[in-house]
Amino acid sequence: MSNQLDLECRQLVKSFGKFTAVDNVSLEIPKGSFFSILGPSGCGKTTLLRMLAGFIEPTAGDIVIKEQSMLGVPPNKRPVNMVFQHLALFPMMNVAENIAYGLKRRKLPQAEIDKKVADVLERVSLPDAGPKDVTQLSGGQRQRIAIARSLVLEPAVLLLDEPLGALDLKLREHMKVELKQLQHEVGTTFVYITHDQSEALVMSDNVAVMNEGRFEQVGSPQDLYYNPKTAFVAGFVGDSNRWSGRVDSLDNGQALVSLDDGGVIAGITGNERVLNAGDRVELFVRPEAITIERDSSAQTGAHIEDGQNTLSGIVENLLFDGANSRAQVRDQQTGHQVTVSLPQTGAFSDLKSGEQLRLSWGIDKARAYVSQTGTPQAGLGEEQAA
Amino acid sequence: MSTLQMVSGTEKSTTIPMIKLGTFLLMLPLLLWLFLLIILPHLDLLTVSLREKLGYREYAFSFQNYIEFFTEPLYWNTFVRTAVMSIVATAITLVVGFPVSYYIAKVLKGKKRNLLFMMCLIPFWVSELVRTFGWMILLRESGVISSFLQWAGLVDGPVELLYSDATLMVGLVYTSMLFMVVPLVSVLDTLDDSLIEAGYDLGGSTYSILREIVIPHAMPGIASGCIVVFMLTLGNYLTPTLLGGKDSLWFTEQIYNQFITRFNWESGSAFGFLLLFLSSAIVFVGLKLSRQTLADTVK
């Protein structure tokens, strides 16, 4: 049983009156993996996590941890521990007492408690923090103590409820790496919920994208990024340019889509679903999939040229961010704004706004999804504004 | 040396105008209240308590009134009894009030919460006298409860539920409840729910969470509630007199007697001061035992 499962949910449902917060979710998390649940606020991820922790009883379905059903098992009897969003360190206790709290409940001898506390403090690189007051610690230190407090109990699964949310950006970037490393060292299964796709992508072995109570897609970060199976995932995970339009014709799996704003883009279906002429679709193209060149010829709308989608436009904004620099290009014909990545070679370091660019991208880089009601308008512009 | 004094003198004169006139005017009612209604009468009481009556309109400075308190076991016993009963009443109020407060602060939400809070308040819309008479009507031998017990066949004859220490205790707890519930609710309100959840999550039982998380957090509220209830109970006059019956002794009653029926203002004043000091001492010891400071309790 090398592929032993630490945590399994079977058709889990939670309803509050008429509102279904978690809708028929099933998942399997193998031992020792870092699993993230990614979704916008209100998608039901917190409800799901609280069901795993035992604070909420599911309406239907089953939760199995280490082959034991957790139905009816109170939170203090479950082999899972949680790191709370605001950490919930006990302000009335010092650091060592905070960490020892769970051990004392297990009635371990004092000597053993002291040893375990010292070990775990060592592990989170705060060996001298024991006698300190919780309020004396910095944000990152508190973070580590909160994790240490749970880890010292050696849970089967560690649940983390957006614990990095309260930290400033720099520290958050740092903690992402540290958390990943810590998980790797201790080998405990982590279930991490977040609305921040970057956290999920950087740290996780597997990510479930959750929307409106359901899992849209479960897969590795690469899988989610390069092969999003739904329009929601394509829009939510990573940045994408987005168009909507109608399928005109199909040719060898490639769909010719007339855009609502005008122009034509060819793309492939983003999932297993076969496109038909007349389907309304959403098209997604990653900024880094677009090749740019300076071009002074007459402006043209989106069309297909040499087997490439082609579009020309005027640089409107330059978003310089080192290796991550981008340009926002306005299609003069339709008014549609397209974001493109600038090559890291520095070839376009002298690009100025107002210059005309020719954009092109391969047909297989444009992924089309049949429109569904309720698909969020999570295009690039909105994502950045948020 | 003289220059030093000069310097300090000018410093002083510059700091005095720092207290702005506006601040002073804002403080004025409080200062007047403190001085006229609290400090002055107490100074007067102090001088009265320190004199001994020799004959008609003849007084001498003496500690006789204080000495009498400690030498006459009657007064001492009355004080001890009052203090012990007050401590017990405070403890019972805490034990009864804590779950109520917890329920209001942490379990109930919205309308129900307000309703229950109001229900704790409603008894205080009528005067203490009326409330106490209410208890008398319920508990007396020919009262409601006695009649009901007889009607239900649980007892053969009328039962007297009034005029005992138990009744007195019920009355005191009832009268004090609000003053315990209000500080407890406000301190429990500030307890983050996730701390309780974290306690459960880390394997804590309800009891250990209560003991190690909820109570330590609520300690300032518990201390301030206990101080208020203890002081109110110790200074209560009506409830012990009306509900307590023939064996009930209350120190405030003793003070009232000294002032009103014995015309002995000297020992009345001395008793008043002793009550002030001894009760402060008890509160001080209580704070020390619970490792709280007075400043914490008024936070």
Place this chain on the structure above:
Amino acid sequence: MINTKAKLSLKQAILGVTAIAGLVFAGQAHAEELRLLTWGGYAPESVVKQFKEETGIDVKVTKSNNEEMIAKLRATGGGGFDLAQPSQDRISGAQAEHRIYKPIDLSKIDSSQFIGSMLEATKTNTTYKGDVYGVPHVWGTSGLVLNTKLASTVKDYTDLCNDAVAGKVSYRLKRPTLIGFAFALGHDPFAAYGDKAKYEEIMGDVESKLISCKANVKTYWEGGDALLNLVRSGEVVAAMAWDTGGWKLNNDNADVTFVAPKSGALGWIDTFVLPKKTENEAAAYKWINFVMRPEVAAQITAAAGNFTASKGADEHADDKLKAQFQSSFPQADLDNIKWYPTVPPGLETIEGKVLDRVKAASSN
């Protein structure tokens, strides 16, 4: 716009308040007022109304008892009231100690309205350093209020400690109880007023009796109404109380009445005295002369239940009350009434300690 409005209304408010305040002061300045510190029932509303019609003077009544009256006057140095009504035994001692009264100008009193012997006795009792401080108003007795069917064994104060009435007895923890028990135990406390040592010995005796009697007591009553309720509900069948209480209860239940104890009822006289800082002496004399008129005195008797020192008021009194009085006081008992002499200083301290110790004693 809003601002001017607010200012206007503020100005109006200030004007309004000033006007009202002015009216109040004006009212105070014009209507003459008599501030009377007295007992419940001594200034019935009908009498106050009649007095106002006749003299234009408003009577502001404050109800109290002996101890509180003296405490109040002492706290203000004899101010706050224009006329007070303590019992005659509480005047010269209080005057010696606290200087709270003012001598009475007997020439302003219509002495022909008083029962002569009572007036003379009161004058003697309330004289301090040659000045007379009090004239009599209402008199009555303390004794036993009994349910005669259920407490037939009770003949004297000490019989309240009989097993037959165990748990159904009530009395006050005040000085009349001490005096009553002293008489019933065969002492004469009044004779010992001058001899502190002797008095202390008597009180010691009373103390041990009261402590042994404590188990019999249901509760020590505080207010008259509380006692009436206890007897009316049958929770108490024998009590030491005022005569009027017994007669009031007798109206509802023929079995309950006032009985003069074997060792004698205790007679008290409530008086009129002038507080030292009286502000309306003229009105005070007017009131005294007014209420001593036989027909007015009879109204007060009807309200308070006690007879007054007004000569000829008996003719106007209620027949039922007269009958109750006569059945409670056969001639022998009337002669046996012990009238309180004035209390010398120091006794109250002795009594106070006794009362405290009785209260503190365990009842079992």
